[in-house]
Amino acid sequence: MEKLIDAGYRALLVEGLAQEQIRIESSLDLRYQGQSYTLNVPWGGDLAEVTAAYHRLHEIRYGHAMRELAVELVNIRVQLQGPEPEIPISFVGGEEDGSMASVQLYAIEEEVRVYMRSQLSVGQQIQGPALVTEKISSSFIASGWCCTVHSSGSLVLQRKL
Secondary structure, eight states: OHHHHHHHHHHHHHTTOOGGGOEEEEEEEEEETTOSOOEEEEOOSOHHHHHHHHHHHHHHHHSOOOTTSOEEEEEEEEEEEOOOOOOOOOOOOOSSOOEEEEEEETTTTEEEEEEEGGGOOTTOEEESSEEEEOSSOEEEEOTTEEEEEOTTSOEEEEEOO
């Protein structure tokens, strides 16, 4: 486990993280001897505690524990990670309602308004049925649904009650 932690530290330090920014989570994949399936149990540093935790987890998952069987170590897992970076999401929208035209969608047999995603503005609401198009995809808003353009540019859909 120490070798895995050292390798993880080295890799993250090369990426520019400070050692105090790095968080470590260690766990063990355990099973009863002779079984095929494992359960992952957090490693707290004490073998008796992790074995007891395995028995409890097995009982919760499968409805029974077989404390008379030996518990076998299958894998050691170590995860090192730094803080999650802030990813700024900016939205460039239009000032008009973004509506282009109406088209007939034969699969649903009703006419729908078509909106260009790049022309939508923050806070704009679109009542279904509607189609929002962009370069690589289209979003269909069904009848009975409302779409609101979030400040991040995401389309938030809610079913009208």
